[in-house]
Amino acid sequence: MKVQKNLLHFGHGVYDRDTYSLLKIKKGEIFDSKILSISKSEYGIPGEIKGTIENDKKIGNIYKNTEFGIYGKLEENTNLKGINKMKIASRNEVEIGSAYILCSLKNGEVEKYNINIESMDLENYTNNRSMKIKIDDEELLKKTGGIICGMSGCPIIQNNKVIGVVTNVLVNNSEYGYGVFADLMIKEMIKK
Numbered sequence: 001m002k003v004q005k006n007l008l009h010f011g012h013g014v015y016d017r018d019t020y021s022l023l024k025i026k027k028g029e030i031f032d033s034k035i036l037s038i039s040k041s042e043y044g045i046p047g048e049i050k051g052t053i054e055n056d057k058k059i060g061n062i063y064k065n066t067e068f069g070i071y072g073k074l075e076e077n078t079n080l081k082g083i084n085k086m087k088i089a090s091r092n093e094v095e096i097g098s099a100y101i102l103c104s105l106k107n108g109e110v111e112k113y114n115i116n117i118e119s120m121d122l123e124n125y126t127n128n129r130s131m132k133i134k135i136d137d138e139e140l141l142k143k144t145g146g147i148i149c150g151m152s153g154c155p156i157i158q159n160n161k162v163i164g165v166v167t168n169v170l171v172n173n174s175e176y177g178y179g180v181f182a183d184l185m186i187k188e189m190i191k192k
Contacts, residue, residue, distance in 0.1 A: 049150030146174030
């Protein structure tokens with residue numbers, strides 16, 4: 001499957017806070033950001049990454065908002081430090097067991113954090129909860145308490161391929177959450 005370069009995906013759509021309905025977005029802009037603070041998750045309260053737009057520097061455009069995420073295209077000259085091109089795995093290549101996520105918790109730094117794929121739903125073509133994941137990385141647990149708001153879209157890597165992205169946290173136990181298969185994201189991206 002051929003995928004256009006410089007495309008951007010975020011693990012779930014953007015919803016109206018009051019009506020909980022998916023916002024209809026015809027276009028939008030993507031900006032470079034700066035992390036201001038991180039609050040850790042606690043039982044029943046998801047933590048979050050707080051940030052702001054950095055220098056009003058536009059780095060791309062958004063063209064679609066779906067149940068499976070926001071899709072956009074980065075400007076040709078955008079340099080994402082610490083991010084390298086990787087192959088995308090089909091759901092049939094995903095295995096229960098060890099994997100890692102790429103996440104930025106410090107400005108300008110992308111780090112690897114160990115996770116475990118606990119379970120998968122290979123028949124899931126309808127929502128963004130394709131696999132249940134558990135954060136195993138002690139360093140990440142110390143920093144965030146687990147999955148926090150703002151980590152959606154963090155790539156999940158296994159066997160040197162992108163298998164999906166983080167989408168949701170289990171609020172009552174933030175060490176656990178969900179990810180969506182990469183092939184679902186690609187299918188939605190090319191859909192008219």
